[in-house]
Amino acid sequence: MNNNNTRRRRWFYPIISVVVAVTVCLSTPMLGQALDIRSLLFRGIQVIQISNMSDGQEIDLGRQMNQQLQNSDLRFSRNSRINRYIEQIGRRLVAHSDRPLLPFTFQVVENNTINAFATLGGFVYVHTGLIKAADNEAELASVIAHEIGHVGGKHLVKQMRQRAIADGIADIVGLDRNTAVEIGLELALNRPRSRQDEFDADARGLKALTKAGYAQSAMVSFMQKLMTSRGSVPTFLSTHPGTGDRLKALQTAINTQPSSQRDGLDHAAYRIAISSII
Numbered sequence: 001m002n003n004n005n006t007r008r009r010r011w012f013y014p015i016i017s018v019v020v021a022v023t024v025c026l027s028t029p030m031l032g033q034a035l036d037i038r039s040l041l042f043r044g045i046q047v048i049q050i051s052n053m054s055d056g057q058e059i060d061l062g063r064q065m066n067q068q069l070q071n072s073d074l075r076f077s078r079n080s081r082i083n084r085y086i087e088q089i090g091r092r093l094v095a096h097s098d099r100p101l102l103p104f105t106f107q108v109v110e111n112n113t114i115n116a117f118a119t120l121g122g123f124v125y126v127h128t129g130l131i132k133a134a135d136n137e138a139e140l141a142s143v144i145a146h147e148i149g150h151v152g153g154k155h156l157v158k159q160m161r162q163r164a165i166a167d168g169i170a171d172i173v174g175l176d177r178n179t180a181v182e183i184g185l186e187l188a189l190n191r192p193r194s195r196q197d198e199f200d201a202d203a204r205g206l207k208a209l210t211k212a213g214y215a216q217s218a219m220v221s222f223m224q225k226l227m228t229s230r231g232s233v234p235t236f237l238s239t240h241p242g243t244g245d246r247l248k249a250l251q252t253a254i255n256t257q258p259s260s261q262r263d264g265l266d267h268a269a270y271r272i273a274i275s276s277i278i
Contacts (some may be wrong), residue, residue: 047174050161055102055121058157062121064181065188066105069125077108077128081276086126086144089137093145094122096211098152098204106144114226118147119188120156128277133226137273138218138264142209145219149204155197159187195245202246206253213263216254223247 048057070076077083083106090106104122112129119125124147126140134140150156160183164175175183202219210216227243264270271278 048177048180049174050157050164050180053157058154059103059121061177061181061184062105062119062123064177065119065185066107066123068181068185069119075110077110077277079108079276082128082131082274083108085273086131089141090124090144090148092212093141093148093208096208097145097148102151104148104151116143116147117188118150118156120151120184122148122151124148124151131274132278134222134270135225136218136265136267136270138209138214139222140270141212141214141264142205142219142222145205145209145212145214146201147205148208149201150197152204153197153200155201156184156187159194159197160184163187198246199249202250203253206250210257210259210261213261215262215265216259218264220247220250220254223250 048061053061086108087106090104094100094102094104099122102122104124106124106126108131109125109127111127112132113127114129114133115127116130117125124144126144130143131140134143160180163183164180169175169179206216206219209219223243224247
């Protein structure tokens with residue numbers, strides 16, 4: 001009986017392998033044009049399966065993106081006081097986010113534009129211009145919460161998949177790791193994202209902001225203030241479409257689930273906290 005089973009297994013697995021190989025070839029007629037798999041394997045190039053990316057792969061790609069940003073023209077702050085302050089706010093929000101176990105990394109970029117962005121694996125970047133523009137900690141936290149919301153919704157991962165498919169450079173096997181990093185950075189730095197992603201990040205961000213004890217109103221007030229301020233439209237808003245509709249959606253969500261929490265509204269305390277950069 002055991003010998004018969006052994007013989008069957010010897011024939012069964014090769015047959016299955018052939019069936020799978022034929023299925024792949026039939027289902028991907030453009031495979032040779034999209035990606036030379038044999039060439040990638042011989043060259044030892046790591047391929048990323050974007051459609052089924054694990055947290056570990058996402059974090060590794062985020063680290064590689066961060067390294068490229070560190071080697072770019074961006075100036076990262078070495079001010080330990082402000083870095084520690086942003087880290088504390090970020091950690092407080094992450095604890096109430098959709099991905100609390102993800103090892104988020106928060107960094108300050110010395111740039112006077114009002115902006116913040118996030119890449120894969122929980123890497124969040126906050127411009128000093130944004131920190132200075134906020135009137136209190138709750139307003140600053142609302143933007144950081146929004147970026148955490150993008151990470152929670154895996155919006156960049158979805159965009160990378162869409163871009164790779166649109167450009168014809170992804171297939172059933174996956175995408176060259178370096179190409180994935182390039183696409184991810186381009187999307188993170190050169191938005192806009194979809195309206196759906198922005199609404200989702202707002203909702204996730206408001207939820208984390210509220211659970212962390214911050215005043216809900218800060219998310220709305222900061223957007224309103226930036227929209228009506230003189231000068232050019234802040235980068236944070238110009239790259240996030242549908243601001244008016246987003247404000248209405250946020251206000252509706254706040255009215256539906258109001259909170260008595262009012263933390264983070266002390267203007268004087270905030271100016272002291274960020275005094276090292278003003």
